[in-house]
Amino acid sequence: MFSQSLFEDQDMSSQLGFFSFPPNNYNNMGISTTILPFIGYNQTTLKMIPPSFAPSSHHSLNIDSTPDPRHKEDLTTSLFGGPHLLSLQKSTTNTWVGEVNESINIKRREFDHDHLGVSSIKMKKIKSSRRKVREPRFCFKTMSDVDVLDDGYKWRKYGQKVVKNTQHPRSYYRCTQDNCRVKKRVERLAEDPRMVITTYEGRHVHSPSHDEEDSQASSQLNNILW
DNA sequence: CGATTTTGACCTGCGC
């Protein structure tokens, strides 16, 4: 699967990107899910993906994104329409090459900075911090009463923090499995407390724990994610 | 009593 192969690249300094991820299983559980459509690197949100390249509402995933309060109001506006951007990588010629899912076929396209909406100033920012290796991350938001959704893995809370300009604290969780360094953080959207933003960081080195008989939706989700 | 959560202190990165 396309998303799986992209996750193989642990060197996050070499790419920014989106890839496919259908969280329809959450919908099966009665939870609506939306992927946050913006490029981010090293905790710096660079620019929204322009609407023409925005992923569809249920088929994309940001590898390395950080919910940025300054851009939250934009997040839901560019979710629909346009080709489905699967991946985005910087080429040796200082241009960006993306893979776009157009009518089933996957095509390669070159984008310049303007098309990507990434300014040259911000590009310098990327270069200066490129050497820092970061675990793969992605985030998505769900409409849910419960903060921590059952994703099949066992998590232990290790911190909670009140984030500036938000009334809801952000919670930090680590996978309880030995040698597994996967983390996730959970927070509620300030503008709409019904929405939960979940950010995963890292890859599990094990399969999900099925203490009790997990729902089929949960196990399907895990297959897709990891 | 072990596992988990809570929470204040501490650490670190970043912007100015």
Add this chain to the structure above:
DNA sequence: GCGCAGGTCAAAATCG
């Protein structure tokens, strides 16, 4: 260099 904000640690409290 300093201050701020986010992320992590770890001791104490709580839970099952």
